[in-house]
Amino acid sequence: MKNDPKYLKLLSNRLPNAAQVGKEIILLEALLSLPKSPELFISDIHGEHETFQHMLRNGSGIIRQKIAELFGGKLGDKDLRRLAALVYYPHEKLQIIKKESPDLEGFYMDTIQKLVSIAYEFTSIYTKRKIDRLLSSEYGLIISELLQGEALGERKREYKEKLLKTVIEIGECDELIIALAEFIQRIAISKIHVIGDIYDRGPGAEAVMDSLIDYHAVDIQWGNHDIVWMGAASGSLACMANVIRLSLRYANTDTLEKGYGINLIPLASFALEHYKEDKSLIFNPKVNPEDLLNESEHWLNRIMHKAISIIQFKLEEQLIERRPDFGLSHRKMLSNINFTTGEIQIEENAYTLKDTYFPTIDPKHPVKLSKEEEDLVVKLSESFQQSSKLKKHVQFLFEKGSMYHISNDCLLFHGSIPIDEHGDLAHVDMLGKKLKGKQYLDFLDKIAREAFSGVEQTPENNLAVDMMWYLWAGPQSPLFGKDKMTTFERYFINDTSIHKEVKGFYYHYRDDPATIAKILADFDLDPETSLIINGHVPVVVRKGENPIKAGGKLIVIDGGFAKAYQEQTGIAGYTLIFDDQGKQIIAHLPFESTDKAIEDEVDILSSETLYSYSHKPLKVADIRDGDKIKDMIEDLKELLHCYRSGLLTERFQPQNS
Template structure:
């Protein structure tokens, strides 16, 4: 082995971490052993849209993987109801045990059986990891005890007595409940090695802030931003149009609690202005979608607030469009085309009747100018969003763990699309006077998102964050325009139509999928594009598998607002040592029934690719990094042996 002079400098630095032949050899052996372990399980989830309970359950059961492990271990040796109860105990240990305590006559016997069963599950899910990694995943409570029970469960009588003695003592000193909680949490942690959130945590559902809290406590997660996520990035940095959109969507779905309770946003001034402006207006077009969530009095107030912030939004968006000609969104300038005297609006040379013509704050001369009170309220909202500690904490985490796209283990992950032209080529997009396409376009979008959030003076970048939410060439949005005004004010459904990017026309072809994968340097035969954003309408016969198997559309369908359209609660994806499989979920009923009746989300599996030979760590991106480390350590070992570096 020839060691170059420049390599020798690096190896001398490396020798500080591994200062002897023995330590270097030990690390090589350790890394080679890790490379031979089975590949860890990756879990892909998208379009959660604030549905915390359903998301949390899918996270806890790993899209059915834990139930699968229980089936492998116990098969027909346990009744179905016993396996269901064991699974529920692992998902919700504290809550389920509290219920069992009120029903079970012999809790000592129940604890003994359950602890033995749950330890068998732990043994199986921990078998693909090193002892060191399992130890790091444990909390301090019971760490030593779990190690003893996990690695000393031999068949010899002495070992059996030893194990039984530990379990009996745990029960005798009334620590059975705490022990099961600890082991259950460890199983949940080990069953998923890496969690991928393929966009749209925010909007529609009531608890995106709870989802963010959950993700911040998760051991290994990455996020590919969706347009709804990037909207909240813009709102958090004080981009006014993003703030107006975020508030409008919360009001549209009766989710004021996200703003007021979740993030401490003060909506009282907005409510006051809404009553002042629309006290006598029914605001029928602005009734929230989920009316059953609020009483009649609140419904009336929310409708008026909804209309107030919508008009403010249209004004703010008009100003952005006018100061950014490269956005090419002049067709979204609508307020200046209103004819309120004749109750009409002109779009593309055609006149359409308005369903609502009461616009008390829109001036005929300057339709996009905010009134004094609108400016005052908006300034207060900007302060409120920027000073919300919880929101800023969540958005910084979103930026730290997130990106526009991700390459991982021969898969390309992004939320929306890669903008294509009518021939299927990569469309050039003008960003402030410079053209970008394909991979470079997504990288530029990623850069501008970060600049916009962290640089207070970069107004252009902040405008671009709004553009990514709804712009015609946005890879996160993937449509020609967002027709919010038309949906509120026009009856003609044709005016509501939003055309999808050419990407969605070509996504059914293998050639287009491979062209995109090649653009990002991915050429593996098992490579896939993994997308969210567009709900799969299963009830209409749509399939989540596109491009002759190269593109997987996993819009989770967690949002209850979409489930009538899709017919399911969407898809998740599991990628383990045996390959990939799509998991189709039925809607999550409710947490109370799930725990009390040991119900699980009903799911069905569809194999995407199956490997006869198990994938190992060496077949992954991390494996390639470890192999590189082994190569350098072997060079260091050679230097020690040849006396080129002194071994201590």
């Protein structure tokens, strides 16, 4: 037999007799003939939860397209926009429309019919099993009957009309409309691939995570901004300090305080005690001052920002000292300050510091935490460790996430692959191993999981926890991909030439088809038919940069989803849709607000570029997911043979007497 008997016996636990196996084979064979369902690829969300949730509600524009296809010749632009807004925000929009409708029964009948037509168009490419899983428990049966009525047309018209009239009579129309709209949202996209960086900068990363957890099919490729939060939740003090510093830098402490219940009052008290006389403005947040509530909050944010930054530099330097294998001794900053002259020595040059007010630094022991800092770090760490919601979200990142993912001949990773100066995969010396490409990313993936799930306070776990910080800021980290993170220099040194963070050779060669072919081959993908989808470094559309690189073998979909990047990039992010027509790159303009979307029916404006397409619509059998189904069918045929030949005994449920 091709298959291991032990495997077939385990498979028999799910399908205990030949009849059930035969049914499963029939359904899977039929599934191969269906059109490929739409997948959404999105990157660098950076806490922009309103925009992200609108993107889920409108299926990255797919729902709007479908509405235009179905009703474009029958409805004007205003009615099309109103119908779309109702699908996106049914609870809120329904109340507005009802107040403006003179004929409420007519509105209900017409609206439900249109929603059923939209839903039917999306369900036509799915199996009944998939549709049933996505239907709500309360109205699933009614929606299922309406969809069947849509399929049968005139043969079931009277039944469908009677069903709708009864729904109106008993006052259930609002609930049915909401259920239909939410079903359309779920069915529009079969799977979401998040190419990293859910966290930092924007105000609602925890809300983004809640939406992803609630979605029916998600995978995540960790970004550097995700890994620093994962490190903080795993017990890395250096990662924790970075998380708090970034939150203050972007005046975004709501995610910490309201989202995760992290208590920052001890940090505020510490800053008031030790930094209240600080006059420097270099720790002002990277937001417009008017975005803060008042002048006092602006001042408090600034001194808290400086206090945690100094703690971060101390913790990072301690980590560098205890991990000489990381090769970062040249990145010690505090140890190289001359506190008498106010200068710092970096390599061959001395630089004058912009700020020399260091009330918590002992010049004789600059990286040692003061007693008050030690107590503060303990309190902050306990707050992180005790946050059940943070633990839940990080657990989800580990369950659904990884360093990379392969989906239908697409290699997904957030940042980069280490490449040498010749455009070949570089061997990286890390923790006594010399690895490259896929092997290196697999090794780092395992290290990250050890940090979160390993036995605490063992040497292996302590090393893995420190590695989480390296994955955030280390030069050989594929998630970071630069020679250094110049946080200290950008705060304290005027000379901007020393602020530069040099990208790795990957970014020099990512437009070279030969290098991309080597990467794809290393991940066991065919360079002729596969491609890479990346995030991490925004595509600067304003300067004419193209997201399609290496002759179409690499696509960068970070176009500035975070508002902090949009002035630089000129757009508000890319998404990529891969459906039965091929791959479609969508460039989005900034999202105004949820209120605007509901009240004024303002959607995210976007433009589509059909990047690649098939000469005929793609079916499930044509993609890599189809290959997995074909393999499963072969396994099931082996199991069926075992039942029919008596190698395995069939089991049947006892019938009720």
